[in-house]
Amino acid sequence: MATAISANKAELLAIADSVAKEKLIDREIVIEAMEDAIQRAAKTRYGAENDIRAKIDPKGGELRLWRVVEVVEEVENYFTQISVPDAEKLQKGAAIGDYIVDPLPAIEFGRIQAQASKQIIFQKVRDAERERQYGEFKDRVGEVITGVVKRVEFGHVVVDLGRAEGVIRRDAQIPREVVRVGDRIRSLILKVAREVRGPQIFLSRAHPDFMKKLFAQEVPEIYDGVITIMAAARDPGSRAKIGVISRDSSIDPVGACVGMKGSRVQAVVQEMQGEKIDIIPWSPDVATFVVNALQPAHVARVVIDEDDERIEVVVPDDQLSLAIGRRGQNVRLASQLTGKAIDILTEADASEKRQKEFTERTGLFEGELDVDETLAQLLVAEGFGSLEEVAYVDPSELAAIEGFDDDLAAELQNRAQEALERKEAANREARQALGVEDAIGELPYITEAMMVTLGKAKILTLDDIGDLATDELVQKKRVEPRRRAEGAAPVKQRAEDKGGVLAEYGLSEEQGNEIIMAARHAAGWFDDEPQPAEDAGADGEQ
Numbered sequence: 001m002a003t004a005i006s007a008n009k010a011e012l013l014a015i016a017d018s019v020a021k022e023k024l025i026d027r028e029i030v031i032e033a034m035e036d037a038i039q040r041a042a043k044t045r046y047g048a049e050n051d052i053r054a055k056i057d058p059k060g061g062e063l064r065l066w067r068v069v070e071v072v073e074e075v076e077n078y079f080t081q082i083s084v085p086d087a088e089k090l091q092k093g094a095a096i097g098d099y100i101v102d103p104l105p106a107i108e109f110g111r112i113q114a115q116a117s118k119q120i121i122f123q124k125v126r127d128a129e130r131e132r133q134y135g136e137f138k139d140r141v142g143e144v145i146t147g148v149v150k151r152v153e154f155g156h157v158v159v160d161l162g163r164a165e166g167v168i169r170r171d172a173q174i175p176r177e178v179v180r181v182g183d184r185i186r187s188l189i190l191k192v193a194r195e196v197r198g199p200q201i202f203l204s205r206a207h208p209d210f211m212k213k214l215f216a217q218e219v220p221e222i223y224d225g226v227i228t229i230m231a232a233a234r235d236p237g238s239r240a241k242i243g244v245i246s247r248d249s250s251i252d253p254v255g256a257c258v259g260m261k262g263s264r265v266q267a268v269v270q271e272m273q274g275e276k277i278d279i280i281p282w283s284p285d286v287a288t289f290v291v292n293a294l295q296p297a298h299v300a301r302v303v304i305d306e307d308d309e310r311i312e313v314v315v316p317d318d319q320l321s322l323a324i325g326r327r328g329q330n331v332r333l334a335s336q337l338t339g340k341a342i343d344i345l346t347e348a349d350a351s352e353k354r355q356k357e358f359t360e361r362t363g364l365f366e367g368e369l370d371v372d373e374t375l376a377q378l379l380v381a382e383g384f385g386s387l388e389e390v391a392y393v394d395p396s397e398l399a400a401i402e403g404f405d406d407d408l409a410a411e412l413q414n415r416a417q418e419a420l421e422r423k424e425a426a427n428r429e430a431r432q433a434l435g436v437e438d439a440i441g442e443l444p445y446i447t448e449a450m451m452v453t454l455g456k457a458k459i460l461t462l463d464d465i466g467d468l469a470t471d472e473l474v475q476k477k478r479v480e481p482r483r484r485a486e487g488a489a490p491v492k493q494r495a496e497d498k499g500g501v502l503a504e505y506g507l508s509e510e511q512g513n514e515i516i517m518a519a520r521h522a523a524g525w526f527d528d529e530p531q532p533a534e535d536a537g538a539d540g541e542q
Contacts, residue, residue: 029128031056038063046104049079065104071096133164134199138192144213145203149183159185164201172204174273175237186271188213206236211277214268215242219257227253230282233336240275241293241333243282254279278333286311286338293334297323300347310341314350361385368419369412378403379412387423391416424448431455440465443518445511450502457501462523465516468501474512475500 016030038054042065046052051068069082071094082102087094094100147159147166155170157179168187179185187203188210204210212229221227231243244253257279258265265277280292287302290311297319303312315323323344324331335342345353358380365376368387382401384390390398391413398409427448434455439462440446459465465473500512507515520526 026128028058030125031058033125033128038065042104047079049077051080052104063106065106066101067104068099069102071098071100130199134192134194137164137189137199137201141189141192142209142213143189144186144210144217145189146184146186147203149179149181149185151181152179157185159187159203161201164199166201166203168203168205172202172206173236174205174275177205177237177273186214205272206234208232208234208240211240211242211268211272214271215257215264218264218267219259221246221251221253221256226251227256231337231339233333234275235329235333237273237275239278239329239333240272241278241280241337243280243289243293243337245282254281286340290334290338290340290342293337294323294330294342297330299323301350304340310343311338312343312345312350314345314347317346317348320344320346357385365390369415371412371415387416387419391420427452435460437461439522440519442522443515445507445515447505450505453502453504459501462519465519466523466525468516470509470512470516471500473500473516474502474505474507474509 016027016034035054035056038056039052042052042054043050046067053066053068055064056062057064069080069087071084071087072081073084073096075081075083082090082100084094084096087098087100090102091098091100145161145166147161150158150160150165152158157168157173159166159168166187166189168185172190173179185205187205188207189201190204190207191202193200193202209232211234212232215229216222219227222229226248227244227246229242229244232240233242234240242257244257246253246256256264265279269275269277278295280295283289283292286304290302290313291299294313294315297315299313299315299319301314303314304310305312313323322330325333331342331344358377361380361384362373362376364387365371365379365384366373369376369390378401379390384393393413395406395409395413398404398412399406431448431451431454434452436451436455437460440451440454441448443462443465454460454465459468502512
């Protein structure tokens with residue numbers, strides 16, 4: 001049955017109010033969607049070539065329908081143009097070039113037009129609803145939200161959040177946690193992505209920030225900012241560690257997080273399905289923090305390698321298993337907490353390593369400096385570990401060694417410098433044999449030894465270096481925390497952990513960028529770029 005639109009003023013506004021309230025979107029958006037649907041239906045009725053507009057009065061519900069036409073001297077398109085005499089009938093004083101309104105009578109919707117208009121309105125409303133959901137949740141990333149499990153699909157949990165749906169992917173769930181439809185569940189809003197089919201809200205119960213937020217809810221001092229969680233690491237469903245610090249010296253951060261008889265931490269543990277949580281005091285001193293992070297194991301000594309960002313921890317023999325933890329869990333969490341790679345050694349391992357290094361350095365000085373074993377051992381015992389240190393240290397430091405004098409110090413430095421020159425000459429000969437061009441040696445930070453390494457990697461020209469990304473050139477090898485114990489099987493290194501070509505030389509990312517850009521400039525990559533206007537002007541004046 002056909003229905004005249006103009007006869008349903010009150011009904012149009014009632015529909016707009018109902019949809020806006022149900023979908024929680026602005027009433028104006030719904031009215032705009034209805035106007036768009038009417039415009040399309042009118043174009044079907046009067047012709048798609050017409051520029052037809054529709055307007056619904058948001059107060060009274062009256063519908064106005066018209067087409068816009070241009071006043072021209074000679075009409076070529078009767079759908080969009082009108083002659084001056086005809087325009088005068090519609091609008092007094094119409095002139096060529098004006099756009100005037102030609103009112104149209106209300107249309108009647110047949111079944112097909114009504115269905116098409118309904119689809120247009122639904123689509124517009126859906127788009128507005130999706131935009132509202134995205135706007136509502138995009139600024140809530142990092143919050144903990146409670147929802148109801150709606151369904152479980154392929155291991156992923158879909159959660160009803162009230163005004164939207166979120167998903168906890170399999171890798172964001174706590175392992176072995178049983179979730180049923182209808183369960184109330186808390187999770188962290190991890191990410192909100194705008195997708196064609198609507199915003200995708202990704203939730204997580206396995207992220208360390210979820211644990212932080214739970215503590216903030218249970219511990220008022222954290223919520224108030226008196227206590228801060230400086231670091232957190234989790235093995236979801238099994239064990240976790242958090243490092244806390246108090247801004248008030250009278251408040252014990254660990255005790256406040258544990259609570260009376262463990263009430264506060266137990267509330268978090270229950271929400272995380274029994275996950276054991278170690279609460280440790282955070283310290284700005286890395287060594288102290290590492291000792292705390294490896295609790296409950298006792299640490300004998302900590303050695304920090306600032307260049308490689310590695311930490312060597314020595315523990316008593318009977319503490320090795322405790323420090324490593326089951327399947328390496330304790331040392332792995334400690335490494336995540338500190339952001340450093342950690343090596344666990346026993347006292348025997350550490351002694352063996354020191355002896356090996358001592359022997360290697362002694363042999364180096366014996367061979368390169370042509371000195372006896374006693375003198376070489378004296379140098380190593382005083383902390384000298386390389387030829388460069390001997391060659392370029394202040395002579396007074398060498399002369400201050402017991403049994404040394406100024407003449408011996410000067411002689412040792414001369415021999416060290418000669419040894420370095422021999423190595424440089426050998427490296428130069430090796431890289432020339434590999435075909436590495438001389439121009440690479442002019443780049444900043446590049447040495448002959450580095451050029452040999454580049455040659456072995458088939459990087460022979462400036463263009464070859466220019467083609468590299470920074471991480472391909474200088475990125476350090478990423479090494480997982482490992483144990484050093486008798487009988488331990490070597491860990492197979494993954495391909496992506498190889499590091500950059502010059503990773504062993506300790507160059508920073510900034511230095512790597514500088515090398516690559518210098519190579520590109522030297523290779524003439526930027527020679528064809530246009531000169532700035534002021535430079536061109538200056539050249540013209542000359």
